[in-house]
Amino acid sequence: MPDKLNELLKNPKRVFIGILAISVLLRVFTGIVFYGNEIQALPGTFDEVSYHNLALRVMDGHGFSFGERWWPGTAANEPTAHWSYLYTGYLIAIYAIFGASPLLARILQAIIVGVVMPWLLYRLTFRIFAPQARGEGMFSHRLGVARAQRIALLAAAIGAIYIYFFYYTASLITEGFYITGILWVFDTAVSITQSSKVTTRQWATLGLALGLTILLRQLFLLVMPFVLLWLWWAKRPSLTSFVLPVAMVILMIAPWTVRNYRAFDQIVPLNTNSGFAFFWGNHPRYGTRFIPILPSGEYYRMIPDELQAQGLNEAEMDSALLSEALEIIAADPGRYVLLSLSRIPTYFMFWPSGDSSPVSNLSRVGSFGLFLPFMVYGLFLTLRQSFASWRERLASPFTLLYLFMLVYTGIHILTWTLIRYRIPVDVVLVIFAGYGLLDLAERVLARRGSAGVTAVS
Numbered sequence: 001m002p003d004k005l006n007e008l009l010k011n012p013k014r015v016f017i018g019i020l021a022i023s024v025l026l027r028v029f030t031g032i033v034f035y036g037n038e039i040q041a042l043p044g045t046f047d048e049v050s051y052h053n054l055a056l057r058v059m060d061g062h063g064f065s066f067g068e069r070w071w072p073g074t075a076a077n078e079p080t081a082h083w084s085y086l087y088t089g090y091l092i093a094i095y096a097i098f099g100a101s102p103l104l105a106r107i108l109q110a111i112i113v114g115v116v117m118p119w120l121l122y123r124l125t126f127r128i129f130a131p132q133a134r135g136e137g138m139f140s141h142r143l144g145v146a147r148a149q150r151i152a153l154l155a156a157a158i159g160a161i162y163i164y165f166f167y168y169t170a171s172l173i174t175e176g177f178y179i180t181g182i183l184w185v186f187d188t189a190v191s192i193t194q195s196s197k198v199t200t201r202q203w204a205t206l207g208l209a210l211g212l213t214i215l216l217r218q219l220f221l222l223v224m225p226f227v228l229l230w231l232w233w234a235k236r237p238s239l240t241s242f243v244l245p246v247a248m249v250i251l252m253i254a255p256w257t258v259r260n261y262r263a264f265d266q267i268v269p270l271n272t273n274s275g276f277a278f279f280w281g282n283h284p285r286y287g288t289r290f291i292p293i294l295p296s297g298e299y300y301r302m303i304p305d306e307l308q309a310q311g312l313n314e315a316e317m318d319s320a321l322l323s324e325a326l327e328i329i330a331a332d333p334g335r336y337v338l339l340s341l342s343r344i345p346t347y348f349m350f351w352p353s354g355d356s357s358p359v360s361n362l363s364r365v366g367s368f369g370l371f372l373p374f375m376v377y378g379l380f381l382t383l384r385q386s387f388a389s390w391r392e393r394l395a396s397p398f399t400l401l402y403l404f405m406l407v408y409t410g411i412h413i414l415t416w417t418l419i420r421y422r423i424p425v426d427v428v429l430v431i432f433a434g435y436g437l438l439d440l441a442e443r444v445l446a447r448r449g450s451a452g453v454t455a456v457s
Contacts, residue, residue: 064081155434
């Protein structure tokens with residue numbers, strides 16, 4: 001590498017601090033200048049309108065409800081469990097201390113995620129590419145870890161400037177905290193496999209990371225078994241080792257299960273959104289071609305009249321719509337397959353569209369579109385790595401990342417797809433982008449070096 005760059009990389013901690021500064025500044029700047037102190041339905045961020053109003057309703061003593069009919073079909077002044085209790089609690093805490101100031105909530109969120117997300121990206125990437133270090137010496141000058149440090153720095157840097165990340169982090173929705181939670185889960189899981197002696201604290205940390213991530217979005221409950229299955233294969237701990245993290249997750253969900261039972265008179269473990277999403281995502285209205293976003297009124301009109309006439313509460317409607325969706329799929333499974341396949345282009349969309357706003361096009365092309373080639377190349381490099389056996393390959397942290405991307409992508413292709421729902425996969429792909437970028441840079445510099453030697457000789 002050029003002398004100046006090589007000298008800079010000898011102090012990875014200094015480079016990393018610069019990355020953190022850029023990460024925080026971009027997120028804070030977006031929160032202040034782009035979003036400000038207003039609550040508005042910008043592209044992909046309408047949920048902040050719901051979270052803000054829900055927090056105010058709870059603070060006014062009305063509980064988790066809305067004063068008017070609200071998405072996804074909740075009657076005015078009726079209980080809702082559609083939204084993340086944890087994130088609503090975050091807004092309530094900020095508003096209770098500083099007043100109902102969305103800007104302060106944005107800034108605090110931007111600072112927390114702006115620091116923690118790149119840090120976890122760096123730490124997880126380093127663990128993966130320097131397994132022999134067992135998480136130690138992440139900023140040291142030890143021989144054998146310099147390349148892992150550079151991959152980790154690139155991953156953290158991409159995470160800092162990735163437009164989707166700071167765009168969604170500055171909005172009052174769960175995305176920023178949620179993708180950070182996912183990284184925390186993976187970092188903890190990989191650290192367990194690399195430890196010579198796993199401590200109770202590590203299992204407790206895993207349980208806490210899983211629980212908080214699930215409270216931010218219950219969808220991660222479907223991912224949790226795959227994380228634990230990979231952990232069992234990679235580390236082969238006794239099955240009793242999983243009791244603590246699983247118990248912690250159950251205990252973190254339990255208070256909301258009790259609340260939901262009291263509100264709806266039926267068991268709802270956490271949120272009431274799976275039935276709505278599955279029904280609306282697979283309605284015959286689409287035929288075999290999925291449309292990501294329809295006018296809100298059209299979603300209400302999809303609900304059968306006989307269900308609307310029954311006066312069902314939110315939980316009952318969620319269950320009824322899930323059953324309705326399963327009947328629709330069973331009646332025409334071929335259409336369901338074609339409809340699911342039609343969601344793939346939407347999920348992986350990286351090109352500009354005339355149907356999108358300038359903000360959406362810029363975010364899409366300037367993040368996923370820009371880094372996709374490096375993500376694919378990094379994936380290719382890891383897939384062609386050799387292992388002593390299939391058991392060793394499956395125990396590799398790369399397998400955990402592959403598994404997550406496949407499962408998470410599969411869930412959305414089979415249910416409901418929006419570009420925003422792919423962002424958790426993007427944060428994992430950033431790790432591969434860092435690897436791909438470094439490999440390409442090394443190849444280019446090696447060719448230049450050899451060309452210079454040839455010219456001199």
